[in-house]
Amino acid sequence: VVILGIETSCDDTAAAVVRGNGEILSQMVSSQADLLSRYGGVAPKMAEEAHSLVIDEVVQRALDNANLSGNDLSAVAVTIGPGLSLCLRVGVQKARKLAGRFNLPIVNVHHMEAHALVARLIERDLQFPFLALLISGGHNLLILAHELGHYLQLGTTIDDAIGEAYDKTARWLGLDMGKGGGPALEELALEGDANSINFSIPMRQHKDCNFSYAGLKTQVRVVMESKNISIENNPISSANSEDRRLRADIAASFQRVAVLHLEERCQRAIDWAIKIEPSIKHMVVSGGVASNKHVRARLRHVVETNDLQLICPPPSLCTDNGVMIAWTGIEHFLSGRFDPPPPADEPDDAMFELRPRWPLGEEYPKGKSEAR
Numbered sequence: 001v002v003i004l005g006i007e008t009s010c011d012d013t014a015a016a017v018v019r020g021n022g023e024i025l026s027q028m029v030s031s032q033a034d035l036l037s038r039y040g041g042v043a044p045k046m047a048e049e050a051h052s053l054v055i056d057e058v059v060q061r062a063l064d065n066a067n068l069s070g071n072d073l074s075a076v077a078v079t080i081g082p083g084l085s086l087c088l089r090v091g092v093q094k095a096r097k098l099a100g101r102f103n104l105p106i107v108n109v110h111h112m113e114a115h116a117l118v119a120r121l122i123e124r125d126l127q128f129p130f131l132a133l134l135i136s137g138g139h140n141l142l143i144l145a146h147e148l149g150h151y152l153q154l155g156t157t158i159d160d161a162i163g164e165a166y167d168k169t170a171r172w173l174g175l176d177m178g179k180g181g182g183p184a185l186e187e188l189a190l191e192g193d194a195n196s197i198n199f200s201i202p203m204r205q206h207k208d209c210n211f212s213y214a215g216l217k218t219q220v221r222v223v224m225e226s227k228n229i230s231i232e233n234n235p236i237s238s239a240n241s242e243d244r245r246l247r248a249d250i251a252a253s254f255q256r257v258a259v260l261h262l263e264e265r266c267q268r269a270i271d272w273a274i275k276i277e278p279s280i281k282h283m284v285v286s287g288g289v290a291s292n293k294h295v296r297a298r299l300r301h302v303v304e305t306n307d308l309q310l311i312c313p314p315p316s317l318c319t320d321n322g323v324m325i326a327w328t329g330i331e332h333f334l335s336g337r338f339d340p341p342p343p344a345d346e347p348d349d350a351m352f353e354l355r356p357r358w359p360l361g362e363e364y365p366k367g368k369s370e371a372r
């Protein structure tokens with residue numbers, strides 16, 4: 001089996017070709033980071049145009065670098081959600097064109113399932129059931145993966161995801177968003193004193209596995225106001241050394257508490273998961289924020305203290321990529337879950353399924369995080 005994976009759910013246009021044995025034949029990512037830094041976020045219409053501009057080239061290069069043509073593929077896998085529907089549409093349309101032309105089945109992929117399953121590509125010993133913490137720009141999920149396609153959601157965010165909090169804080173601190181807010185904040189935090197500001201840890205009174213980052217964001221803003229650091233148009237490049245120190249202290253303290261929140265929720269999720277599935281041995285940590293070194297080190301400690309093994313994909317497979325889509329395609333394809341090829345002459349305005357909002361599995365305990 002060899003599968004092409006296509007990903008356009010958010011701000012990266014990605015494609016990759018992966019073999020059934022896990023061999024990565026090619027991977028391409030075209031990032032909109034520069035657009036993001038100029039406009040301060042993902043504007044759907046602009047993101048859609050950016051995807052449309054590069055999608056043909058990204059896919060063609062993935063095939064060329066793998067030395068394959070459409071004829072050599074077993075199927076095409078594509079993200080159909082969750083994400084921005086305008087953006088998802090670009091990838092799905094491309095996938096259907098190609099699949100129609102070469103008579104290939106299509107595998108519909110859940111973006112967050114792919115963030116989790118890519119861990120099984122890098123660690124071939126990773127068997128179901130396992131626990132997964134997925135931390136990214138739009139999601140904060142604690143998932144108990146029973147088996148392929150069967151997931152229990154132990155926790156989610158009741159407001160913002162941690163990546164969103166990193167990005168917003170980085171912007172307020174005046175960091176260069178060109179390489180992404182998260183990495184820039186992680187770097188600045190190295191200069192600061194993580195204990196200098198006593199931000200409070202979110203949701204301690206709630207004895208569940210849900211997350212909240214909106215309050216921590218507000219705490220950051222309040223501290224910045226109290227220290228007279230403007231949160232708008234105040235690049236750190238123009239800060240004097242005392243101002244820079246202050247900003248680094250805020251970054252380090254924010255990061256300490258943002259990650260403490262993850263640690264506490266993970267400990268509880270491990271307690272829950274062991275009761276539900278006593279045989280679990282692994283915890284996966286994936287999604288863009290999992291490329292952060294502090295995050296990885298602290299969660300490794302929590303996981304290993306509980307005699308579990310941490311599996312964290314390399315950073316390039318934590319942030320959005322085509323490999324995880326192709327690999328998830330392989331897992332589903334091999335278990336017989338795919339759609340027949342679309343017609344070769346499918347018109348551009350044909351209807352097809354997108355799932356901009358798409359929960360990953362059943363909530364546990366039932367109905368607990370509904371009050372949002």
Ligand code: ATP
Nearest residue numbers: 010136137138139163182183288289291292319320
């Ligand atoms: P989702 O997966 O929820 O749809 P997304 O696909 O946009 O969102 P990813 O590419 O998986 O998100 O992750 C991007 C997020 O990860 C951004 O918020 C970014 O700031 C964050 N991130 C990336 N690297 C780091 C880092 N080193 N430290 C902290 N955060 C990081």
Ligand code: FE
Nearest residue numbers: 136288319320
């Ligand atoms: Fe993602």
